[in-house]
Amino acid sequence: MKRLWLLLTLCWLTACGGQPATKVVIAINPWPGYELLYLAQQQGYFAEEGLQLELVQVASLSDAQRAYLAGGVDGFTSTLIEAVQVAMLGGKPLKIALLADYSAGADLIVAPERFTSITQLKGRTLGCEVSSLGIYILARALMANGMTLDDVKVINVEQGDGNRQLAAGTIDAMVTYPPYSIALLKHEGMQQLFSTREIPGEVLDIVSVSENLLRRAPDFPAKLQNVWQKVLEYHMRHPEEANALMARREGISAAEFNASLNGLALLTREAQQQLLADRERLSGMLDSVCDTLTRIQAVTGTCDKLPYLFIGGASQ
Structure with a gap:
């Protein structure tokens, strides 16, 4: 043996x-x-x-x-x-x-329930990984709703810090993905505003x-x-x-x-x-x-x- x-x-x-x-x-x-x-x-x-x-x-x-x-x-x-x-x-x-x-829906933009559409994020502070997929997803979500990155304030937020910054109100929405998105959506009052299901094949x-x-x-x-x-x-x-x-x-x-x-x-x-x-x-x-x-x-x-x-x- x-x-x-x-x-x-x-x-x-x-x-x-x-x-x-x-x-x-x-x-x-x-x-x-x-x-x-x-x-x-x-x-x-x-x-x-x-x-x-x-x-x-x-x-x-x-x-x-x-x-x-x-x-x-x-x-x-x-x-x-x-x-x-x-x-x-x-x-x-x-x-x-x-x-x-x-990705056919797994990449998300998560925000509190007071925001019911992407357009309501105009002028708000949004978190994402600005050096990778996050900025792309955010840009495409805004484009799909007649907006650009100039319509929002974007700050770099690493995936592991999204939960804290949303809870603190530092950001109004976060571009995220599993398993991080699962933890975010468990919080009361959090919802999905956009996903890659809306940009299939991209x-x-x-x-x-x-x-x-x-x-x-x-x-x-x-x-x-x-x-x-x-x-x-x-x-x-x-x-x-x-x-x-x-x-x-x-x-x-x-x-x-x-x-x-x-x-x-x-x-x-x-x-x-x-x-x-x-x-x-x-x-x-x-x-x-x-x-x-x-x-x-x-x-x-x-x-x-x-x-x-x-x-x-x-x-x-």
Whole structure:
């Protein structure tokens, strides 16, 4: 038995092919979809694919992005928004290795019940992560209601501080997502004013890695997608067990975790491949995100310089 364990360990470390497996460090933020990566780790799927992958927990999307920009990790979980920002900010060149899910209602704007519409937030102070998805969601919510960021006062509020600042009245609304949004909505008098259900297909959750890593491990995206498919299938076979495991890590109940998953559209390997084959659509998504970010001055530069970030395409 001891010899078998040693053999399996050596196989994992060398990917069973004589070459040491490349260690990959990914910064990961709280989000129901990304919990599937931890579940995959628990089930041994990374080892099965010969991946030596370390998941480093950070507190927010902004933190994951900062970890990558600082050079401390090989990749990070985020939305397409953060990946475009990294490319525009001159971070290490990256490619998107996994299309995890679409946010289909999970990203929210939460406010007290005295506000019954987005338009009533005119002139108010709103909190969001200004260096990442939060400012994009806020800008799109305002646009959808005939307003711009000039119509409100925006301050940077990290996800972990949204609860306190809403309670103190420092801000009148907060852009948030699970599990943070679950805690906020538990407070009496708090409600959802806007969600990504109103902007379908715009917020794509992804895993990006450096091009340098891909030169060292060109098969990493394919292996990661195999892992993702395995864990999706495991979740479909054992939903109650899987949700309980993932909910425990996020600090919420299994029922709350299951409800948060209803705001996501998880992408199977087949769905990812179909989307990756549609270069025109993906280029349009990149252009749309970049145009919005430059319009609200979240990034500087011109979008015609933005490289094609998806696997399988050359730079534009």
